Amino acid sequence: MKFALAVYGAPANSQAPQSALHFARAVVAQGHEIVRLFFYQDGVNTATAIAQPPQDEPDLPNEWQVFIQEHELDAVVCIAAALRRGVVDQAEAERYQLSNHNLRAGYELSGLGQLLDGALMADRLITFGA
Amino acid sequence: MKFALAVYGAPANSQAPQSALHFARAVVAQGHEIVRLFFYQDGVNTATAIAQPPQDEPDLPNEWQVFIQEHELDAVVCIAAALRRGVVDQAEAERYQLSNHNLRAGYELSGLGQLLDGALMADRLITFGA
Amino acid sequence: MKTLHTVNKSGQPMALCLRAVATGDSVLLIEDGVYELLSSGKKIEALPDDCSLYVLDVDARARGVSLPEHIKVIGYDDFVALAVDHDNVLSWF
Amino acid sequence: MKTLHTVNKSGQPMALCLRAVATGDSVLLIEDGVYELLSSGKKIEALPDDCSLYVLDVDARARGVSLPEHIKVIGYDDFVALAVDHDNVLSWF
Amino acid sequence: MSQSVCIISTRAPYSGQAAREALDAALVSASYEIPTSLLLMGDGVFQLLKGQETSDIPRKNLSAMLQVLPLYGIETIYVDQVSLDERGLNVEDLHDAITILGQGELPLFIQKHSKALNF
Amino acid sequence: MSQSVCIISTRAPYSGQAAREALDAALVSASYEIPTSLLLMGDGVFQLLKGQETSDIPRKNLSAMLQVLPLYGIETIYVDQVSLDERGLNVEDLHDAITILGQGELPLFIQKHSKALNF
Numbered sequence: 151m152k153f154a155l156a157v158y159g160a161p162a163n164s165q166a167p168q169s170a171l172h173f174a175r176a177v178v179a180q181g182h183e184i185v186r187l188f189f190y191q192d193g194v195n196t197a198t199a200i201a202q203p204p205q206d207e208p209d210l211p212n213e214w215q216v217f218i219q220e221h222e223l224d225a226v227v228c229i230a231a232a233l234r235r236g237v238v239d240q241a242e243a244e245r246y247q248l249s250n251h252n253l254r255a256g257y258e259l260s261g262l263g264q265l266l267d268g269a270l271m272a273d274r275l276i277t278f279g280a
Numbered sequence: 281m282k283f284a285l286a287v288y289g290a291p292a293n294s295q296a297p298q299s300a301l302h303f304a305r306a307v308v309a310q311g312h313e314i315v316r317l318f319f320y321q322d323g324v325n326t327a328t329a330i331a332q333p334p335q336d337e338p339d340l341p342n343e344w345q346v347f348i349q350e351h352e353l354d355a356v357v358c359i360a361a362a363l364r365r366g367v368v369d370q371a372e373a374e375r376y377q378l379s380n381h382n383l384r385a386g387y388e389l390s391g392l393g394q395l396l397d398g399a400l401m402a403d404r405l406i407t408f409g410a
Numbered sequence: 411m412k413t414l415h416t417v418n419k420s421g422q423p424m425a426l427c428l429r430a431v432a433t434g435d436s437v438l439l440i441e442d443g444v445y446e447l448l449s450s451g452k453k454i455e456a457l458p459d460d461c462s463l464y465v466l467d468v469d470a471r472a473r474g475v476s477l478p479e480h481i482k483v484i485g486y487d488d489f490v491a492l493a494v495d496h497d498n499v500l501s502w503f
Numbered sequence: 504m505k506t507l508h509t510v511n512k513s514g515q516p517m518a519l520c521l522r523a524v525a526t527g528d529s530v531l532l533i534e535d536g537v538y539e540l541l542s543s544g545k546k547i548e549a550l551p552d553d554c555s556l557y558v559l560d561v562d563a564r565a566r567g568v569s570l571p572e573h574i575k576v577i578g579y580d581d582f583v584a585l586a587v588d589h590d591n592v593l594s595w596f
Numbered sequence: 597m598s599q600s601v602c603i604i605s606t607r608a609p610y611s612g613q614a615a616r617e618a619l620d621a622a623l624v625s626a627s628y629e630i631p632t633s634l635l636l637m638g639d640g641v642f643q644l645l646k647g648q649e650t651s652d653i654p655r656k657n658l659s660a661m662l663q664v665l666p667l668y669g670i671e672t673i674y675v676d677q678v679s680l681d682e683r684g685l686n687v688e689d690l691h692d693a694i695t696i697l698g699q700g701e702l703p704l705f706i707q708k709h710s711k712a713l714n715f
Numbered sequence: 716m717s718q719s720v721c722i723i724s725t726r727a728p729y730s731g732q733a734a735r736e737a738l739d740a741a742l743v744s745a746s747y748e749i750p751t752s753l754l755l756m757g758d759g760v761f762q763l764l765k766g767q768e769t770s771d772i773p774r775k776n777l778s779a780m781l782q783v784l785p786l787y788g789i790e791t792i793y794v795d796q797v798s799l800d801e802r803g804l805n806v807e808d809l810h811d812a813i814t815i816l817g818q819g820e821l822p823l824f825i826q827k828h829s830k831a832l833n834f
Contacts, residue, residue, distance in 0.1 A: 151494055153493075156713075158503070158614075158715075160322075160365070161364075161773070162322070162361075162364050162365050162731070162732050163293075163321075163322055163410075163730075163731040163732065163733075164730060164731060165418075165441045165469075165729065165730050165772065165773075165774075166418075166503075168772060168773045169418075169440060169441060169469075172468070172486045173486055173489060173490065175486070176485075176486040176487050176489065176490045177490050179487070180487065180490055180491075182490070182494070190617065191293075191613065191614060191617055192290075192292070192293055195365065195366065198365075198366035199366075199378070199379050199380070200366045200368055200373065200378040200379060200380055200381070200382065201363070201364060201365060201366035202363040202364065202366075202368070202372070202376045202378065203363075203364045203773075204360065204363075204364060204775075206775050207364075207773050207774065207775060208773040210773055211366075230334065230620070231292075231613075231617065233331070233332040233333075233334075234291075234292050234331060234332065234333045234334060234337075234613070235290070235292050235325065235328075235331060236325065236328035236329075236330045236331035236332075236341075236382065238330055238332070242332070243330065246332045248329070248330040248332065249329050249330060249382070250329070250330055250380040250381065250382055251330070251380065252330065252366065252379070252380055252382060261624070262620055262621055262624045263624050263628065265621065265624075265713075266601065266621070266624055266625050266628060266630065269601070269711045269713060270599050270601075270630070270711065274493050274494070274498070274499055275499065275711060275713065276416075276493060276499050276501065277499075277501040277503075277713065277714055278418075278501065278503075279418060279501055279502075279503025279714065280293075280503060280614075281587055283586075286832075288596070288733075288834075291654070292612070292613050293611075293612040293613060293614075294611055294612060295511070295534045295562075295610065295611050295653065295654075296511075296596075298653060298654045299511075299533060299534060299562075302561075302579045303579055303582060303583065305579070306578075306579040306580050306582065306583045307583050309580070310580065310583055310584075312583070312587070320736065321732065321733060321736055333654075334656075336656050337654050337655065337656060338654040340654055360739070361732075361736065364732070391743070392739055392740055392743045393743050393747065395740065395743075395832075396720065396740070396743055396744050396747060396749065399720070399830045399832060400718050400720075400749070400830065404586050404587070404591070404592055405592065405830060405832065406509075406586060406592050406594065407592075407594040407596075407832065407833055408511075408594065408596075409511060409594055409595075409596025409833065410596060410733075411707045413706075413707070418730075419730070421514070422606065422638045422639065423606075425638070426606060426637050426638050426676075429637070429676065429678060429699070429702050430637075430702045430703055430706055431703065432703035432704070432707065435703075441729075441730055442727050442729070442730045442758075445727065445758075445761060445802070448802055448803050448804065452803075468771040468772060469772070471767075471768045471771070472729055472767060472768060472769045472771065472772045472774070473727075473728065473729065473761065473764060473767060474764035474765055474766040474767040474768075474778070474808075475764065476766070476808075498707075498711070498712065500604075500706070500712055500714060501714050502606075502714065503714065504826045506825075506826070511611075512611070515725065515757045515758065516725075518757070519725060519756050519757050519795075522756070522795065522797060522818070522821050523756075523821045523822055523825055524822060525822035525823070525826065528822075534610075534611055535608050535610070535611045535639075538608065538639075538642060538683070541683055541684050541685065545684075561652040561653060562653070564648075564649045564652070565610055565648060565649060565650045565652065565653045565655070566608075566609070566610065566642065566645060566648060567645035567646055567647040567648040567649075567659070567689075568645065569647070569689075591826075591830070591831065593723075593825070593831055593833060594833050595725075595833065596833065
């Protein structure tokens with residue numbers, strides 16, 4: 151069965167990225183397919199490359215990246231939500247003349263259409279809210 | 281009179297940074313002193329240099345920076361809260377071997393002690409919660 | 411059409427879920443939704459009899475919420491299986 | 504000792520504020536706290552008579568909340584003046 | 597079954613961006629020519645209040661965005677009656693083009709759509 | 716008046732970091748040797764539940780942090796009675812070293828401190 155997952159909370163202010171990761175691992179373990187991951191609202195903070203969680207807590211941004219790359223998942227970060235929150239890739243940093251960029255490898259910045267597209271192409275959309 | 285202001289919400293998920301800025305401007309206009317600004321919890325996102333708000337909304341991170349620099353305010357970003365959320369200066373980026381840094385000029389990363397210190401040295405502490 | 415409803419907070423998300431739930435649907439409490447098992451005026455008692463109530467084990471355990479006997483305690487594998495068994499998943503947060 | 508309480512949401516912040524408020528204190532509704540003026544079972548009616556109730560003009564206007572006559576509508580300058588006039592400011596959020 | 601989308605928006609308009617980000621999703625869905633319904637529940641019904649003047653806060657005016665919905669084929673906004681009652685809101689204080697769903701109508705209404713997205 | 720601090724913590728322990736960040740503030744305040752009280756209200760009282768096992772979620776165990784408070788001179792945790800009642804919590808389910816403040820006791824309790832910080 152085809153799943154799409156949407157994540158709307160940040161690692162630091164919500165359990166959403168962690169619940170979604172647990173769920174995603176179980177989806178893959180049961181032989182189902184994840185056709186789209188979509189990070190929206192504060193969920194875009196999951197994709198920052200420069201967070202440094204305290205040593206007594208797991209590093210969720212890193213765990214997500216490893217999982218995405220291992221399973222070659224289609225991981226989309228909403229570009230409008232990301233820009234307003236300061237999560238940008240090199241192309242956007244250059245476009246807006248920002249000093250730096252911080253999007254992790256494995257993620258792609260794209261439009262909200264990818265959330266709708268994922269919802270329609272999947273058999274199930276599961277949203278992890280903030 | 282001496283004021284300390286604490287900001288706990290991010291520009292994108294709370295009105296706190298904007299309410300606090302309006303309040304801070306009124307404090308200065310009335311001839312009072314702001315002895316400490318402290319950005320904690322999601323409030324640390326106010327200090328990122330690489331956010332790009334949409335054109336139909338004000339650029340609060342930029343407005344805060346201009347205000348801080350114009351009035352030479354003591355603006356502290358909680359270092360623990362900032363590290364876990366991916367807001368880092370050059371020194372922390374080097375310490376943790378992160379790819380980049382994104383703290384705006386005008387802010388200083390420091391410990392939670394600066395919040396307590398600000399609360400005790402000010403006549404009034406005003407907290408803008410998320 | 412059967413829907414699986416997830417609830418990750420008590421308060422508004424639980425109240426809205428109860429308004430959207432239909433005969434034969436299931437409700438799964440996750441994250442802070444597990445506190446709904448404690449509250450004195452329990453909203454979950456308004457759940458229709460033919461709806462199943464589940465709670466996610468890791469989230470209840472993390473919060474020290476002790477579980478009444480009538481509730482089905484499940485893990486993420488079961489959560490995925492429930493999502494497969496229902497026609498839709500609605501998340502209340 | 505007089506305290507100025509700010510409330511930026513209805514729900515829990517307003518409820519906790521009402522439990523912490525003392526004779527002679529003031530309450531200022533800001534941000535989503537201004538919706539407290541609309542709710543049908545108004546919590547603010549539990550405010551003691553000798554407490555003053557204020558609302559921040561920009562936040563009420565932004566949300567389209569019309570203001571009852573008995574409430575004091577203020578701007579940020581008055582907010583600062585209130586903070587000066589009270590001994591402490593407590594923020595409920 | 598041909599596809600249709602129900603966008604459920606449950607947040608007040610201005611503290612965070614969730615309400616705006618739900619409206620953006622509704623507009624994108626409708627602009628793909630997918631039949632799209634917008635359903636307001638809980639604090640989401642505050643988006644309907646008339647007379648919102650947002651020039652002094654750093655947020656886009658959502659009232660203005662609601663006016664635009666018909667241009668995208670979203671002719672009415674569905675609203676949960678109980679949420680209005682809980683908040684003491686009367687229809688005359690609200691945006692005009694709304695359809696109120698009474699207690700018990702919500703489950704069937706949501707099920708009429710092939711996908712429901714909560715915000 | 717000599718300084719003292721009341722830390723008011725109103726959030727449940729694990730969804731966000733607000734509860735942890737309030738405890739951090741209490742520990743910092745106490746470690747500066749400022750007389751410090753910790754007051755739990757609203758969903759903050761959920762921090763007191765016994766038997767929290769957090770190894771499967773990405774959060775530090777706050778129960779364990781509460782155990783550490785006496786080492787910093789915070790011998791008891793003040794708790795709002797009404798918040799316990801609203802949530803159906805009984806004292807036997809909770810962390811031991813607590814002092815319950817009944818209805819009407821909160822205003823005076825908070826005023827005894829020169830500064831109160833809400834989280």
